[in-house]
Amino acid sequence: MQRRDVILRFLAEPTDMNFGGKVHGGAVMKWIDQTGYACAAGWCGSYCVTVYVGGIRFAKPIAIGSLVELRAQVIYTGRTSMHVAVDVSAADPRHSAYSATTHCIIVFMAIDEAGRPVVVPPWVPVEPHDRALEAYAKRLMDLRKGIEVEMERYRPDSGPDDHGSHGAPPPG
Numbered sequence: 696m697q698r699r700d701v702i703l704r705f706l707a708e709p710t711d712m713n714f715g716g717k718v719h720g721g722a723v724m725k726w727i728d729q730t731g732y733a734c735a736a737g738w739c740g741s742y743c744v745t746v747y748v749g750g751i752r753f754a755k756p757i758a759i760g761s762l763v764e765l766r767a768q769v770i771y772t773g774r775t776s777m778h779v780a781v782d783v784s785a786a787d788p789r790h791s792a793y794s795a796t797t798h799c800i801i802v803f804m805a806i807d808e809a810g811r812p813v814v815v816p817p818w819v820p821v822e823p824h825d826r827a828l829e830a831y832a833k834r835l836m837d838l839r840k841g842i843e844v845e846m847e848r849y850r851p852d853s854g855p856d857d858h859g860s861h862g863a864p865p866p867g
């Protein structure tokens with residue numbers, strides 16, 4: 696059966712720790728990718744690859760030993776892509792209150808065994824909340840176009856005047 700959302704819950708382990716004693720940002724990014732993948736694959740029934748990860752803002756640190764929850768849901772589908780919203784929250788397992796720590800949008804593309812694109816089942820939002828989420832995903836797509844143009848200018852191989860100055864700021 697087609698599934699639109701996925702929830703993962705587990706304890707943040709000492710192996711997830713960064714040098715400051717909290718959960719490593721890279722660990723959180725991996726959990727986001729894994730949860731988003733499970734959600735997208737569950738929706739389309741195919742293998743999926745990550746195409747894009749939206750700006751991740753780490754709003755609060757996560758303590759080791761926290762109960763971590765990741766909620767992912769498909770909020771927009773294109774022809775072969777699925778936009779998945781992932782919300783990360785954490786709680787002290789001795790208390791029930793979760794506190795939001797991170798939110799991001801991650802885009803997956805469905806592919807078959809030969810790596811060819813697969814057309815995904817459309818997500819058709821009906822409820823006002825779901826329609827608002829779809830509109831949010833579309834607005835982010837539009838905003839991203841400007842960001843991508845700007846980032847394209849930064850690439851070391853982006854133009855004849857560039858001399859491989861990777862890491863240098865683009866001309867103003």
Ligand SMILES: CC(C)(COP(=O)(O)OP(=O)(O)OC[C@H]1O[C@@H](n2cnc3c(N)ncnc32)[C@H](O)[C@@H]1OP(=O)(O)O)[C@@H](O)C(=O)NCCC(=O)NCCS
Pocket residue numbers: 743744745746747772773774775776777802804839
């Ligand atoms: C993912 C990949 C196959 C896409 O190939 P491509 O030829 O660039 O594909 P397209 O330009 O046709 O885009 C494919 C889909 O992704 C979407 N997409 C492409 N760039 C995007 C972006 N920056 N943001 C959101 N969606 C994007 C397209 O809109 C399209 O979706 P649609 O069919 O619903 O319209 C290719 O870029 C790739 O192999 N990337 C590496 C993936 C990877 O290694 N991921 C990490 C490990 S899983």
